[in-house]
Amino acid sequence: MAGRMQDKVVIVTGAGSSGEGWSNGKAAAALYAREGAKVFAVDYRIEAARDTQRVIESEGGQCVAFRADVSSASDIEDMVEACIAKYERIDVLHNNVGIVETGGPVETSEASWDRVIAVNQTSVFLTCKHVIPHMLAHRSGSIVNIASIAAVRWLGFPYLAYSAAKAAMVAMTSNMAVQYAASGIRANCVLPGFMNTPLIREPLAKTYGGNVDSMIEQRDKLTPSGKMGDAWDTAYAALYLASDESRYVTGTTLVVDGGLTARCA
Ligand SMILES: NC(=O)c1ccc[n+]([C@@H]2O[C@H](COP(=O)([O-])OP(=O)(O)OC[C@H]3O[C@@H](n4cnc5c(N)ncnc54)[C@H](O)[C@@H]3O)[C@@H](O)[C@H]2O)c1
Secondary structure, three states: OOOOOOOOEEEEEOOOOOOOOOOHHHHHHHHHHHOOOEEEEEEOOHHHHHHHHHHHHHOOOEEEEEEOOOOOHHHHHHHHHHHHHHHOOOOEEEEOOOOOOOEOOOOOOHHHHHHHHHHHHHHHHHHHHHHHHHHHHHOOEEEEEEOOHHHOOOOOOOEHHHHHHHHHHHHHHHHHHHHHHHHOEEEEEEEEOOEOOHHHHHHHHHHOOOOHHHHHHHHHHHOOOOOOEOHHHHHHHHHHHHOHHHOOOOOOEEEEOOOOOOOOO
16 A cells, blocks of 8 residues: 555654654654655654654655754744755644643642643644645645544543643644635644553653553553554554545544543443
């Protein structure tokens, strides 16, 4: 099935991985490239983006690594300018960056709240603000936002700022979908459930009592399918939403959670 993204220019933010293995962004970047896309892999740790570039190039794909902090407006302007200078257009904006900090209103410091909102939510405003004019110029584009089921459910621990930012992503996605529907630009969200990616190891293991193996066991058990998902489950959902196969799909959320949100008891 190669070629589902043939010659499309795709920006993936957070295209590196915060540890060993496949993150959601790294897997999506690799999958887009396998399907023929020209990938602009963005991360604030340039080495992480370069690692993704190396993987893609070793498979014969096309990728450029770029350093940007998605919470910085000037970095995002530079990112868009550099992508246009290299590839002359942007077909897909894949907003993948997300950080997790736990706590409810009492435990969350103002600094933590501001950081999580800036990195998870304001970043989406900034990337869309600077990318959409280029999509409008071609009257075509697909925005794929990686939110979380934390936008719609309690996940066993308080994630106030994270949940608020992810819920805002869902709202921003449907808002933009309607505004730009007649201009050929689509916007959709993926809502991953419990995924076994490098992100969960450090910040979440603490929440689950400090033991990574026990955290994985607990998260597997909570999922009706009996196992957490992984980065490829998120990436394949994103691939569908990014590609022309979903040309009549906009303003929606695609839940990828092994049945977790469907369960009541
Ligand atoms: N892993 C899960 O269980 C899960 C569940 C639901 C949603 N998600 C979402 O999936 C997305 C990716 O998660 P992951 O598990 O692959 O994470 P990850 O931490 O492995 O990868 C994220 C990448 O983003 C980069 N990054 C972080 N802050 C950045 C910034 N300010 N600017 C640029 N790059 C930055 C990191 O360096 C890292 O390479 C996040 O939005 C996360 O909320 C993950």
